[in-house]
Amino acid sequence: MQVTLLFFAAARDAAGRSQDVVELPAEVTNVAQFTAWLGKQYPPLDPYLACLRIAQNEKFVDATTTLHSGDTLAIIPPVAGG
Amino acid sequence: MQTATITAPELHGRLRLQKDLVVVDVRNESEVREGQIPGAIHLALSELEQRVRNALPNPQTSIVVYCAQGARSARALRLLQQLGYQQVLHLEAGFTQWRALGLPIEIPVPACSAGHALDRYARQMLLGEVGSAGQMRLSQARVLLIGVGGLGSPAALYLAGAGVGTLGLVDPDVVDISNLHRQIIHETSRIAMRKVESARDRIEATNTDVKVATFAERFCSENAERIIGCAWDVIIDGTDNFPTRYALNDVAARHGIPVCHGSIDRFEGRVTTFLGNQGPCYRCLFPRQPQPGIIGSCAERGVLGVLPGVIGTLQATEALKLILGIGQPLAGRLLTYDALSLEFRVIGYGRDPDCSVCATRVKEG
Numbered sequence: 001m002q003v004t005l006l007f008f009a010a011a012r013d014a015a016g017r018s019q020d021v022v023e024l025p026a027e028v029t030n031v032a033q034f035t036a037w038l039g040k041q042y043p044p045l046d047p048y049l050a051c052l053r054i055a056q057n058e059k060f061v062d063a064t065t066t067l068h069s070g071d072t073l074a075i076i077p078p079v080a081g082g
Numbered sequence: 083m084q085t086a087t088i089t090a091p092e093l094h095g096r097l098r099l100q101k102d103l104v105v106v107d108v109r110n111e112s113e114v115r116e117g118q119i120p121g122a123i124h125l126a127l128s129e130l131e132q133r134v135r136n137a138l139p140n141p142q143t144s145i146v147v148y149c150a151q152g153a154r155s156a157r158a159l160r161l162l163q164q165l166g167y168q169q170v171l172h173l174e175a176g177f178t179q180w181r182a183l184g185l186p187i188e189i190p191v192p193a194c195s196a197g198h199a200l201d202r203y204a205r206q207m208l209l210g211e212v213g214s215a216g217q218m219r220l221s222q223a224r225v226l227l228i229g230v231g232g233l234g235s236p237a238a239l240y241l242a243g244a245g246v247g248t249l250g251l252v253d254p255d256v257v258d259i260s261n262l263h264r265q266i267i268h269e270t271s272r273i274a275m276r277k278v279e280s281a282r283d284r285i286e287a288t289n290t291d292v293k294v295a296t297f298a299e300r301f302c303s304e305n306a307e308r309i310i311g312c313a314w315d316v317i318i319d320g321t322d323n324f325p326t327r328y329a330l331n332d333v334a335a336r337h338g339i340p341v342c343h344g345s346i347d348r349f350e351g352r353v354t355t356f357l358g359n360q361g362p363c364y365r366c367l368f369p370r371q372p373q374p375g376i377i378g379s380c381a382e383r384g385v386l387g388v389l390p391g392v393i394g395t396l397q398a399t400e401a402l403k404l405i406l407g408i409g410q411p412l413a414g415r416l417l418t419y420d421a422l423s424l425e426f427r428v429i430g431y432g433r434d435p436d437c438s439v440c441a442t443r444v445k446e447g
């Protein structure tokens with residue numbers, strides 16, 4: 001399925017881009033699988049995988065949420081600065 | 083129709099026990115100027131229908147309405163019930179009886195500056211959502227700012243300008259020249275001075291009505307209870323590291339104090355509001371605290387100077403709305419701002435059923 005990715009903060013730097021449109025492999029159907037796939041596809045993202053959150057179409061979702069073709073998936077690590 | 087009334091002594095007693103009880107004064111502006119029940123929101127009967135949903139978005143809010151004698155409040159009660167508010171009472175014999183019994187009243191003009199208050203705050207008191215009752219609320223409010231850096235600087239200045247009665251400042255650092263491109267409350271002449279003292283001087287120069295309490299120490303789990311325990315109405319999270327953000331979240335949630343969160347990184351900022359006992363907290367949003375060193379700070383990753391100006395100002399906006407009881411807070415919504423594309427996004431989030439802070443609170447509650 002095709003999805004749009006939005007990278008935020010440190011994830012943007014790690015992925016080297018702010019947006020991407022990608023074709024997910026057939027076996028990636030939920031958020032947990034997507035997160036694991038992200039680490040392989042963008043290896044510099046790996047250190048952030050434990051703390052970042054995924055938002056599906058402007059709503060944060062948990063690991064078991066099913067993905068759909070056409071989703072916009074935002075990859076959002078926390079930010080500390082003040 | 084059933085008429086739900088409460089007597090003046092009963093209301094006086096409940097106001098001490100029930101912090102979330104909202105008292106609504108439906109009299110006219112001229113009557114309110116003569117005095118009102120302390121902390122009451124002023125929504126004149128003629129504008130009640132139009133403004134109440136903004137002022138009190140939750141139909142489950144416990145409300146007591148009052149007028150001078152009880153006639154207008156009975157009408158207000160029926161109106162509120164028709165609008166879906168389910169927990170409404172009206173004050174028997176109204177403000178007249180309250181005053182006759184010698185119960186406490188407040189004159190809704192900011193006490194500390196009387197005469198010039200009307201001039202100083204004229205433009206915001208002109209707003210129906212603020213008015214003299216709202217200005218009174220602001221003058222009695224206590225806001226704690228954790229961090230007087232990039233985010234705390236604009237937040238403190240705008241809250242001081244708005245006439246918030248007491249600002250608490252927590253920051254262990256001294257002013258460094260590298261702070262000045264973004265930490266606009268501090269000046270070149272204040273380099274090497276404690277930030278809380280530099281900020282206090284600037285706040286007092288902006289508005290002598292504002293009382294300032296300073297804590298020149300790093301907020302941490304050891305001093306959290308002592309600092310948070312000073313009866314704050316709202317907290318502004320302008321800290322610069324994760325351990326402090328999580329420690330603040332946990333203690334503020336325990337005390338049921340709302341936190342207006344802001345955080346920044348390079349060209350990107352975030353704002354959201356945690357409502358204490360209602361709605362999700364910081365741990366619901368980011369359950370896993372990043373390992374030390376994984377996510378860099380402004381010192382390591384850099385920050386555009388104007389960015390905290392945008393984010394800190396939004397945090398101050400949220401704090402003012404909470405104090406005034408107007409609008410919709412950013413609860414359960416994370417606002418992200420990208421200065422490069424100049425895009426704002428709002429991303430919804432819910433309470434984490436496994437949250438180590440919220441889940442415990444629900445059980446206790």
